[in-house]
Amino acid sequence: MKHYDYVLVGSGLYAGVFAWYAKKSGKTCLVVEKRNHIGGNIYCEDVEGIHVHKYGAHIFHTSNKKVWGFVNGLAEFNRYTNSPVANFKGEMYNMPFNMNTFSRMWGISTPDEAKAIIEKQKAEVQGEPRNLEEQAISLVGRELYEKLVKGYTEKQWGRDCTELPAFIIRRIPVRYTYDNNYFNDLYQGIPIGGYNAIIDKLFEGCDIETGVDYLEHREHYDSMGGTVVYTGTIDAFYGYCFGKLEYRSLRFESEVLDEENHQGVAVVNYTDRETPYTRMIEHKHFEFGTQPKTVVTREYPVSWQEGMEPYYPVNDGKNQELYRRYEELARAEEHVLFGGRLGEYKYYDMDKVIESAMKRAEEIFG
Structure with missing residues (x-):
């Protein structure tokens, strides 16, 4: 049986950045991924020549020059600027206010x-x-x-x-200028060729197993590596011994339309209560696409139940208290590192996940 320096559970950005640093330091890595593809929630699917953001819109933005330099070393970014619009019963408004x-x-x-x-x-x-x-x-x-x-x-x-x-809602951005750019960050864009280009670079040189649940074969994978980098849900790692953390989940409905341009913008928020979905994404606009067809995705928020994809941690007092108990167990682990949105029960923007993984990797590998 092959032995690795690191067994990475999950293959999102946190694991990817950690793997990149580990390999640079001459370490070996095995990636164990529950889904049938790597890339976590930034994975893109090619439909009609359009990079479809399979798990919701991902727009990269950061003010951290080091992080921006890092991702641009993996792929070239375009000049996409996030300027969503809100549809209230057919009235169109620019966001942010x-x-x-x-x-x-x-x-x-x-x-x-x-x-x-x-x-x-x-x-x-x-x-x-x-x-x-x-x-x-x-x-x-x-x-x-x-x-x-x-x-x-x-x-x-x-x-x-x-x-x-x-x-x-601690704050709602209100601007008294005619500026539709949603983010205030210094840098933003979408990788040319989609996010898979970045993922492939991050995991280059790793052995990868997809469609495998690490928790069902824990002993086997633990015996294959010196250290486990775990980016799944922390409560599941401990068998929910203190109870289950809460999440909000999402359901996506995508369709290919035989038209060139359906809504004129990548993101439209539907702000009336009657429309069942919160937003509609038209993916081609992320990369200024001119394909003859278009792909739209409707996004429905749903209550999370076990077996569903956990998207947003419900960071209220009760859940934070529960997470703290799990975190205490995690701190005592000698051969397991917890990271990322699910491992740290924290809503993370992409740049912040990268920052967190970089920090941890630099502490270990210098």
Whole structure:
């Protein structure tokens, strides 16, 4: 039986970056992946010559020059800028909230006019907001909340905004400029050729087994490596001994349309409560595609149950407390490293996952 320095459980960005550093240091790696492909949630499928983001839209953005340099060393990036729009019952608004949004909503043209309207509406909430609805109104006023926040948020969490805690929305970006760029980061783009180009580079030289559940064959894989790098759910690793952590999940419905351009933008958020999905992605716009057909994906938030893909950790007090107990066990492990969104029970943007894996790898490999 072959022996490896590292057995990597999962093949997303955290494991990939760790593997890249390990190989650079002359270490051997075995990758064990439950799905039938590597790449975690950034995996792309080729449909009609379009790179389809199989597990939801992934737009790379960062202000960390080191991380940007790292990913550009793996693939060239295009100049894609995230400028989603919101569809409220057929009315189209720019996101994040900016002067284009306010002009469309109120027929105004200056920042002072927009500020005056928003400030007046915000005054409706006096004192400490008691729930998400009051929190949102205290940030952007009632009209923006009703049209562009309420329905989307209620679909996302499966509960009314009056039943959701205020802390979920700490801030809502409001800009008094005509700027539709969603992110404030210095760098953003999509890898030319899709994310698989990056994944293939990260895992180059590793032995890879897909379609295998590490937890079902733990003894076998533990005996094959000196150290396990585990990026699956931390509670499952410990057999849910303290109970199950909660997640929100997603369901995707994709279709190929016999048209060149369906919605004119990569991301449209549906902010009314009646439309069952939260957003529709038209993948070709990520890479300025001119293919004769197009692929659209509708994204439905769902309550997570075991066996489903866990997407978003529910980082409320109860779950954080539970995670802390698992984290304590994890700290005591001598031959297991936990990392990534599921291993650390943390919502991570892609650049932050890379940063975290780099930091851990540099501590080990220098």
